[in-house]
Amino acid sequence: MLDGKFHTDGSQAVTFIKPSRYTVLVPLTNDRHLAYNTSSQAFSVWDADDLALWNALVDHGAQEFSAKYRGFVQGGYCLNADADELEIVRARYENVRHNDSHLMMTIAPTLSCNFGCHYCFQGLDKPLTKMTPSVRTATKAFLLEQLEGRKSFHLTWYGGEPLMDQDAIWDVSKDAIAYCDANGIKYTSMMISNGYKMTVPVAEKLKKARVSRVQITIDGDAEAHDSRRHLTSGRGTFDKIIENIREVTARRLLTVSVRVNIDGQNEANARAVLDELHSEGLGLHNGVSVYFAPVESVAENASGCDGCLSKTDYADVESRLQQLAFEKGLMATPKMPRFLGLCTAVKPNSYVIVPNGDLHKCWDTVMESKMRVGSVMKGSTRKTDAGIEAMWNQWSPFDNDVCSSCTLLPTCGGACAFKFVHNDYASGEAGRLPCPSLKFNMAEQLFLRAKARGFVTDDDWHQKNSPTVKESGMLTGNTHTFSSIQAIHNALQGPQEL
Template sequence: MSTTPALRVSRYLAISPAVGRRAFRMVYSTRSARSALVSDEDWTQVQQGHCEALPEALRQSLLEHKILVPESEDEQALVIAHNKAAIRDDDMLYLGISPSANCQLGCDYCGQQHENKRMDDEVMQGVMRRAEQKLARRQGYQRLQIGWFGAEPLLGLASIRSLTPRLQALAREHQLDYSAQMATNGVALTPKLFFELVEQHRVMAFDITLDGAREYHDRRRVTKDGRPSFDTILNNLRGIAADPRLAGCGASVFIRCNVDTRNHEGTLALVEVLREHDLLRHFRFYTAPVHSWGNDAHLGSLSQQRYAEFELELMARLIEAGQAPSLLPKALKPIVCMSVREEAELIDPYGEAFNCTEISQVPAYKEVRFYRLDDVRQPPAPVARPRPFADWNDRIQAGEVPCHSCRILPICGGKCPKHWTDGISPCPSIKHNIESRLTLEMVRLNRQGRLVNRSL
């Protein structure tokens, strides 16, 4: 006679209030990034420890979703082991490249110091040597991904045009898939240049910043000589959206709004502007709190709780506007950022290599050698410098950061090792509004007539 194994509720859960006439709850597992709709009656049985009383199909579904787990299972150890395995087995070589140290804008919260310096031939040759050494040192890569960063990468367009064919040839030589992404202020991103970058340089994802509607954006994201930039960026986006090539090019465009106490109201107004110009149909929109880049910009941010509340209002507005914002992560985050990838790094216009994108050109870190890995213009050191945060998951497991006991660890990964090191909590908004996101998701499902389903 078979017996039901002893089960318990996972520590990595979020549970909505009971909703609707049939009193369903949405239960979301951050260990599986999956959710299930469970009747309030059945969930009461679970809470009371009567898992054996559940219908067999429901019990198996909750086990598969990791909502229920074996009583003896050490969940945190399994999460950390999963993260380490993902890093060990990572098949993507990621290289961030900053082709220019300059930027047209003088955003008041930016921590970088800009100079009229572009990546020269010596540094570009060092980039190629560096990539070749990495591919020779480690087997098993399937992909080569380039992240074009700044200051403003489009001010180093000549270097992008020079490096891309060489990087693509290197990828072909090693039988790797090649792609690139770009973070840009959008000022120089005309439709003509956008499609050159997509079609010739395989830049398949763009992150473009608008910090609220015009009056809000133009108070903070102005050119170095004080001129506004909102209309230039918006017109570029409109031109890209109007081009028939966009639908079939495969590129993703994300409009990012950096939020603090000065512009959060303008963010909602920006949604209306984007809807008015029919841009939400073509591009994805998201917000991020202004954070420290070696400065005190984070002091002007909304509190984490207030930002989480603001974000819910924004998500509801986006749903009304016809866009489907991602309310719940659909995937785990075992690799939190480039800093924990074994070979990933950012190379700046001066030839210096770092394993964090927020160190180069920041005066606060100029004398801090902790993050500096190498100078690509020089022969490689006989012994590689230790990579900061290579032990990040061990630090979490040892309880050195609050992530140790956090229920969203599997979908967050610790968010930002550097910020924790700087003494700044980088916890994402979902930590504070996940139950409300679940309720909002249930409302959306109800409108779609899908609330009767038991799992998602």
């Protein structure tokens, strides 16, 4: 929208507009372009006339508004020339980040796990402890205290394998749900599980505990998955997980998001997962979806990043897999996120609670007591807690030149604060650089979305000009480097040293 300004005589003043800094153009064949604005989330197909009008506006920097620019303005591709677009996005980001009406919490009732995955951030020597009655009581008290005055609450169950301590799940959920219902707070919950113990009886209890979605990792067909994600005894898990997913979704007890971890050796295995799920009749129609994630080394206990793909290579693999998943009815059309990095780590008053009652900001630090920011147990505060929490709270993607100048900032929101705050804790490009895969395959994702909606066909893709990453550079601009991340990381260490 453009604000109308008036002279003292009542006549309307001239309004000038400028091109949005958050407009991404994907060249197609026949002088057409896909246009997407990461701030407004408008998505269009432009012809040669649209592009000529746009280029003239970009060349001039600002133009007097007229009817020919109306479509650009309505889509957010242009805005008032007096507007500070970065500040507009910053204000929107801060409003979401500091929205006290919504609370997010993650609880890991145990860090124990019945799997022995070689790439696990916990390593192979996992603790066996569960929440003691006193920690469980303190956890419930802490939750109810934090819930006061909220309008909505989302609880994630995490581990280890959270189903290794089901008593804590039922106990804490019961009290939290009762409080939310009594105080008009909307309650939602999901779980990160390996799926082995997610039988129908367990799923029925999860539904009662208002867990509506479970994320389960499957890493290939039976042979490939069982070689990577087996029980600690070495026995395979694939058949049991598939059976559980089939039985639970057939009864509409839960929706299941299947995560497929990708490294340099398993693209074929990932394709096999899609074939297996499709052959079982599973898909979006009965509550099963798939998404892909890179294997990264983000903890000292992980086995390293020898098989990790580079950011560019992973994005290339992800694009091919997304296309196949969409064709098999296991993935909806790609939808660009809004502030991807806004998780519990950067939202004040949102925490991860681990079995001994320690509070963390990030899932990736739960194995390291020295990285905690507090405790649900009264009287157990450490001098270092406040300093570590301050690093998380003080971090912002708007405080560094790379993020603040990036076209993808409204979509990305810095992506992963962990890789800034605890950058020295991770290894390799995948583990230490925060830019998401979208930075390297946005054109491909937008094209898939446009093709699914019937706006383009495969013939519209220009092999040389359309890709996100090409010889002339990246469509989405500069990325973080080891040096840029290290400089930000070093600057954040100040509060801890005081």
